[in-house]
Amino acid sequence: MDSNSDTAAVMATSTTAAVELRGLTKHFGSVQANAGVNLRVEPGTIHGVIGENGAGKSTAMKMLYGIFPPDAGEILVNGKPCAWNSPADAIAAGIGMVHQHFMLAGPYSALDNILLGAEPLRWGMIVDRKKARAELQALASRYGLAVNWDEPIETLPVGVQQRIEILKLLYRDAQILILDEPTAVLTPQETNDLFRNLKKLRDEGKTILLITHKLREVMSFTDRVTVFRAGKVTGEVPTAQTNPQELANLMVGRKVVLNIDVPPARLREEQAIEVTDLCLAGTVAGSRHKLTEISFSVKRGEIVGIAGVEGNGQTELLQAILHPRDPRCRTSGTVKFLGEDVTSYETLRIRDLGVAVIPEDRQQEGLLLERPVSENFLLGLQRSPAFSHAGFLNSTNLQKAAAQAVEEYDVRPRDLTLPAGKLSGGNQQKLIVAREFQRKPRVLIAAQPTRGVDVGAIEFIHNRIVRARDEGAGVLLVSFELDDILTLSDRVLVMYEGRIVAEFSRSEVSERELGLKMAGS
Amino acid sequence: MRKVLQPILAVALGLALGLGVTRIAGESPWHVLQILWRSAFGSNYDFGMTLFYSTPLILTGLAVAVPFQAGLFNIGAEGQLTLGALAAAAVGALWPVMPWPLAPVLATLAAILAGTVWGAIPGWLRARRGSHEVINTIMLNFIAAGLASYVTLYLLKNPDSQNPETRPIGAGYLIHQFGVFGGAPVSLALPLAVMAAVLVWILLWRTVLGYEMRAVGQSEPAARAAGINPGRIRIIAMSVAGGLAGLVGVGEVLGNAGKFRLGFSPEYGFIGIAVALLGRNQPVGVVASALLFGALHKGAADLDLETEHVTRELSLILQALIILSVSAEGLWSWMKKRREA
Numbered sequence: 061m062d063s064n065s066d067t068a069a070v071m072a073t074s075t076t077a078a079v080e081l082r083g084l085t086k087h088f089g090s091v092q093a094n095a096g097v098n099l100r101v102e103p104g105t106i107h108g109v110i111g112e113n114g115a116g117k118s119t120a121m122k123m124l125y126g127i128f129p130p131d132a133g134e135i136l137v138n139g140k141p142c143a144w145n146s147p148a149d150a151i152a153a154g155i156g157m158v159h160q161h162f163m164l165a166g167p168y169s170a171l172d173n174i175l176l177g178a179e180p181l182r183w184g185m186i187v188d189r190k191k192a193r194a195e196l197q198a199l200a201s202r203y204g205l206a207v208n209w210d211e212p213i214e215t216l217p218v219g220v221q222q223r224i225e226i227l228k229l230l231y232r233d234a235q236i237l238i239l240d241e242p243t244a245v246l247t248p249q250e251t252n253d254l255f256r257n258l259k260k261l262r263d264e265g266k267t268i269l270l271i272t273h274k275l276r277e278v279m280s281f282t283d284r285v286t287v288f289r290a291g292k293v294t295g296e297v298p299t300a301q302t303n304p305q306e307l308a309n310l311m312v313g314r315k316v317v318l319n320i321d322v323p324p325a326r327l328r329e330e331q332a333i334e335v336t337d338l339c340l341a342g343t344v345a346g347s348r349h350k351l352t353e354i355s356f357s358v359k360r361g362e363i364v365g366i367a368g369v370e371g372n373g374q375t376e377l378l379q380a381i382l383h384p385r386d387p388r389c390r391t392s393g394t395v396k397f398l399g400e401d402v403t404s405y406e407t408l409r410i411r412d413l414g415v416a417v418i419p420e421d422r423q424q425e426g427l428l429l430e431r432p433v434s435e436n437f438l439l440g441l442q443r444s445p446a447f448s449h450a451g452f453l454n455s456t457n458l459q460k461a462a463a464q465a466v467e468e469y470d471v472r473p474r475d476l477t478l479p480a481g482k483l484s485g486g487n488q489q490k491l492i493v494a495r496e497f498q499r500k501p502r503v504l505i506a507a508q509p510t511r512g513v514d515v516g517a518i519e520f521i522h523n524r525i526v527r528a529r530d531e532g533a534g535v536l537l538v539s540f541e542l543d544d545i546l547t548l549s550d551r552v553l554v555m556y557e558g559r560i561v562a563e564f565s566r567s568e569v570s571e572r573e574l575g576l577k578m579a580g581s
Numbered sequence: 582m583r584k585v586l587q588p589i590l591a592v593a594l595g596l597a598l599g600l601g602v603t604r605i606a607g608e609s610p611w612h613v614l615q616i617l618w619r620s621a622f623g624s625n626y627d628f629g630m631t632l633f634y635s636t637p638l639i640l641t642g643l644a645v646a647v648p649f650q651a652g653l654f655n656i657g658a659e660g661q662l663t664l665g666a667l668a669a670a671a672v673g674a675l676w677p678v679m680p681w682p683l684a685p686v687l688a689t690l691a692a693i694l695a696g697t698v699w700g701a702i703p704g705w706l707r708a709r710r711g712s713h714e715v716i717n718t719i720m721l722n723f724i725a726a727g728l729a730s731y732v733t734l735y736l737l738k739n740p741d742s743q744n745p746e747t748r749p750i751g752a753g754y755l756i757h758q759f760g761v762f763g764g765a766p767v768s769l770a771l772p773l774a775v776m777a778a779v780l781v782w783i784l785l786w787r788t789v790l791g792y793e794m795r796a797v798g799q800s801e802p803a804a805r806a807a808g809i810n811p812g813r814i815r816i817i818a819m820s821v822a823g824g825l826a827g828l829v830g831v832g833e834v835l836g837n838a839g840k841f842r843l844g845f846s847p848e849y850g851f852i853g854i855a856v857a858l859l860g861r862n863q864p865v866g867v868v869a870s871a872l873l874f875g876a877l878h879k880g881a882a883d884l885d886l887e888t889e890h891v892t893r894e895l896s897l898i899l900q901a902l903i904i905l906s907v908s909a910e911g912l913w914s915w916m917k918k919r920r921e922a
Contacts, residue, residue, distance in 0.1 A: 383805070406808070407805070407808040408808030408810075419803075424803065425800075425802045425806040426806070428795075428799040428800055428803055430799060431795075439796060439807045440808055452788055453788065
């Protein structure tokens with residue numbers, strides 16, 4: 061898609077900026093979240109804001125949206141200095157924000173969700189839905205954002221929900237739209253739709269700020285891009301004059317290998333994972349099965365990727381193979397690890413076969429957020445002879461091993477007493493990888509290994525997964541990120557509505573083909 | 582540092598508010614404070630009574646703290662301690678000629694066992710049936726009270742007394758009382774309770790099981806993903822809690838009354854919730870706060886006699902105010918935020 065065409069707004073500095081941040085500074089306790097951030101966004105452009113987790117991009121955007129005030133510095137909107145007390149002030153000034161997690165009331169209709177808090181009133185008390193509907197219809201057709209107004213929101217696809225969030229902003233007459241990681245939950249097709257719509261909005265004169273960590277999106281859909289690192293802006297460039305490598309280097313502050321070289325797999329004979337006819341019935345009688353006759357296998361020395369849009373049974377599949385005894389996780393079918401039928405095994409016994417797991421939701425399933433790093437390093441290994449004897453913990457060994465692992469896996473800061481919740485996303489993930497690789501895995505189940513993780517850590521985690529494969533682990537990789545799947549997988553399976561609907565080998569897979577299968581066609 | 586300072590400040594705040602109330606009631610706060618202090622710590626006997634009240638509170642505080650670390654709320658210590666005491670008294674009444682030291686050991690084991698069973702039931706119901714332990718422990722308190730009444734009044738009634746109590750236990754069951762406290766019934770149960778606190782500390786912080794309990798309490802999904810069986814851990818945590826509460830029976834039956842008296846507990850099980858809360862669910866904190874609540878309990882008993890306007894109920898108000906100021910964590914973080922802003 062050719063975005064940097066002539067339709068992009070003129071970047072003449074003589075125009076008044078839609079948004080200008082001057083020397084914005086913000087502390088949280090002793091943490092400096094923003095240190096003199098300068099940012100200039102021209103009206104009628106799509107402006108990318110990128111940076112690693114904790115680089116301060118969200119903080120800056122939240123100050124712009126009035127969620128909290130800056131300690132120092134100035135916010136100018138259309139050339140006028142602003143001092144918001146709350147998002148309400150920012151909204152009144154024409155700024156709107158679509159949060160990463162949508163702020164929608166599930167059972168309400170699309171129409172009511174949009175009106176909520178901005179109801180047009182007749183005689184000062186009755187909600188004038190008719191008038192609102194007409195106005196919204198006009199808005200929707202102007203920007204090509206088709207929506208079914210009367211369906212309960214929770215029954216609509218995520219892409220449509222996002223469209224409703226955008227309409228919500230337009231209805232409130234927002235001129236400047238901030239989108240926080242808008243594509244995290246979308247299929248490739250939905251992503252394309254979204255950006256087509258955003259371009260239309262831009263061409264109609266709206267200004268769009270796109271917070272993302274996906275370099276591909278920045279490259280193909282933005283006009284200009286600002287890079288954050290460690291609370292500061294490290295670069296602001298026209299997209300046409302940069303490339304992903306340069307942006308990644310600016311984000312991380314060193315040279316990053318974006319697409320690691322994955323040598324071809326050397327498969328071993330033994331099967332690592334064999335799943336046969338795995339089913340999970342729906343919770344309500346007659347409802348669609350959550351998993352239907354899933355069968356696949358993973359050999360040792362191989363990475364099998366499972367692609368699919370969030371919510372198509374990936375979570376259920378992982379739960380079923382890791383907790384096969386639990387009737388809430390598996391209703392029928394068998395699971396074998398390393399040739400052993402584990403269907404009746406307890407999870408602990410399965411893990412002790414040499415099964416390492418990078419869980420899907422690392423904060424929920426992977427870590428004890430309030431507990432120190434060392435205790436998190438122990439989780440799941442507490443009964444291994446290395447760390448306990450006759451029911452008593454061996455904290456000397458634990459401290460030693462944890463200190464070593466934190467060093468080897470570069471978990472920052474190197475503080476074993478820090479609660480895991482205080483680590484950044486990337487470092488949390490590295491901690492989990494460090495722990496799981498302690499097991500010398502023969503099977504590795506990696507779910508969303510790079511979700512919310514910065515570019516530098518992605519490179520690291522990808523390398524580690526490939527190394528585990530080359531050391532003989534069979535790897536099952538489940539990811540919503542196509543980059544993960546395409547970079548790492550030796551084979552790709554596609555999940556849709558609880559089934560495996562397609563299989564590709566590394567050589568024959570194409571992004572387009574994958575996208576179609578993921579969308580169910 | 583803040584972890585220690587905060588409960589102390591909270592107690593001071595609660596005490597100040599409580600004394601403010603006595604002022605309104607028309608009594609000099611200084612006078613009230615003097616009486617409280619003298620009554621709780623004034624003589625060996627007074628201090629002994631404070632220790633006597635503190636002993637069961639250590640145990641019930643632990644009985645709340647252990648499940649709390651595993652993410653459970655045990656409101657059932659009252660029922661668990663009732664059955665523990667009943668079981669100890671029943672053993673002593675049924676086999677009165679048992680020799681020392683076998684006798685107290687048997688009675689103690691019976692108390693632990695009864696409490697453990699009564700704790701395990703809600704643990705099992707939570708783990709296997711998913712029904713909430715708060716509701717089940719409350720209901721089991723009523724059942725325990727009914728059961729204790731039935732056994733006391735129909736099966737083991739003391740024929741020589743008008744009071745609702747069981748037959749006395751054999752002499753071989755009685756445990757040592759310390760003489761220095763001028764007749765206050767401070768028995769071996771006190772060192773037993775302190776030892777229980779030490780063992781709980783070891784359990785929580787030095788054993789695999791304790792680690793697994795705390796993991797379940799922190800995040801059930803994380804524990805489950807790590808291969809820990811949360812259901813099993815819950816049953817164990819509630820069983821341990823029940824056993825700890827059951828030990829209250831040792832001090833009461835073997836160390837004090839020599840029989841089971843209906844209604845002997847001034848709601849030790851419920852005060853235990855406050856003790857655990859104030860002690861931040863840590864064994865050391867529980868022992869310290871049990872001592873405080875024991876002193877308040879003893880101190881307030883004399884207020885009624887020595888003042889004109891203040892009654893025993895003031896002790897309850899004081900306790901309530903302390904609990905309120907401890908639990909007002911929101912206030913603390915608010916103050917902290919203001920200081921930072």
